[in-house]
Amino acid sequence: MSPLSDQPFTAYIGIDWADLKHDICLQAAGGTRREFDCIAHQVAHIDEWANGLYRRFGGPIAVALELASGPIVAALQKYDFFVLFPINPLTLARYREAFQPSGAKDDPTDAELALDLLQHHPERFSRLRPQSAGMRSLMSLVVQRRQLVGDKTRFTNRLCDTLKQYYPQALEWFEDRDTVLFCDFLTRWPTLAAVRRARTTTLEAFFHAHNSRCARLIEARLASIRAAS
Numbered sequence: 014m015s016p017l018s019d020q021p022f023t024a025y026i027g028i029d030w031a032d033l034k035h036d037i038c039l040q041a042a043g044g045t046r047r048e049f050d051c052i053a054h055q056v057a058h059i060d061e062w063a064n065g066l067y068r069r070f071g072g073p074i075a076v077a078l079e080l081a082s083g084p085i086v087a088a089l090q091k092y093d094f095f096v097l098f099p100i101n102p103l104t105l106a107r108y109r110e111a112f113q114p115s116g117a118k119d120d121p122t123d124a125e126l127a128l129d130l131l132q133h134h135p136e137r138f139s140r141l142r143p144q145s146a147g148m149r150s151l152m153s154l155v156v157q158r159r160q161l162v163g164d165k166t167r168f169t170n171r172l173c174d175t176l177k178q179y180y181p182q183a184l185e186w187f188e189d190r191d192t193v194l195f196c197d198f199l200t201r202w203p204t205l206a207a208v209r210r211a212r213t214t215t216l217e218a219f220f221h222a223h224n225s226r227c228a229r230l231i232e233a234r235l236a237s238i239r240a241a242s
Contacts, residue, residue: 024042024070024075025128027076027078027127028129029127034053036051036122037062037124039066041070049122049124054084054088059088073094073096075098076096077096097139097140100127105123137239172199180203180229198221199217209237209239220234
């Protein structure tokens with residue numbers, strides 16, 4: 014990669030991102046004065062900020078930030094005048110330690126440190142190659158699926174822990190606890206006393222309606238329900 018100084022950037026930006034807002038440190042090309050700003054993570058705010066920079070500097074504008082994917086990256090990639098340079102979080106952490114921040118008002122912010130790294134050590138960073146809209150959508154779906162799987166696991170574990178305290182028999186009757194069958198069973202018969210009052214024909218019909226038709230399995234469940242205490 015050619016040195017950053019050889020590339021015709023009109024301005025340099027460091028971003029310290031967060032879920033709700035992003036701290037900004039900006040320096041115009043050839044200048045020494047740095048400007049600090051904070052923008053909310055909202056489409057309208059990001060759009061207003063980005064378009065204001067383009068009217069002021071044109072492009073391209075180099076942006077250093079502490080991740081290679083995520084909501085802020087996706088938001089900035091739609092502007093073709095931004096060139097994104099991801100910084101490894103560990104690299105930024107070590108650079109931060111070199112300054113020994115004391116918590117004083119004049120300590121450098123992570124946004125300013127990211128800008129420093131980009132300007133003083135350009136050989137360490139490569140620009141983030143923009144992905145197609147389809148690939149960005151796919152990556153977003155993959156992340157959402159991973160989060161949903163994690164949520165399902167956490168909720169299932171919490172449910173099982175709760176049942177162990179007052180209704181452990183239900184865990185013996187169902188090997189799979191993350192199914193519609195299990196959840197509907199608990200919804201309809203939330204206690205041992207409730208399921209023991211149910212008629213055999215009602216329970217059989219319930220299992221059949223949920224595509225649980227193994228006669229031997231149903232018979233074993235019914236026998237265990239009748240014997241439970």
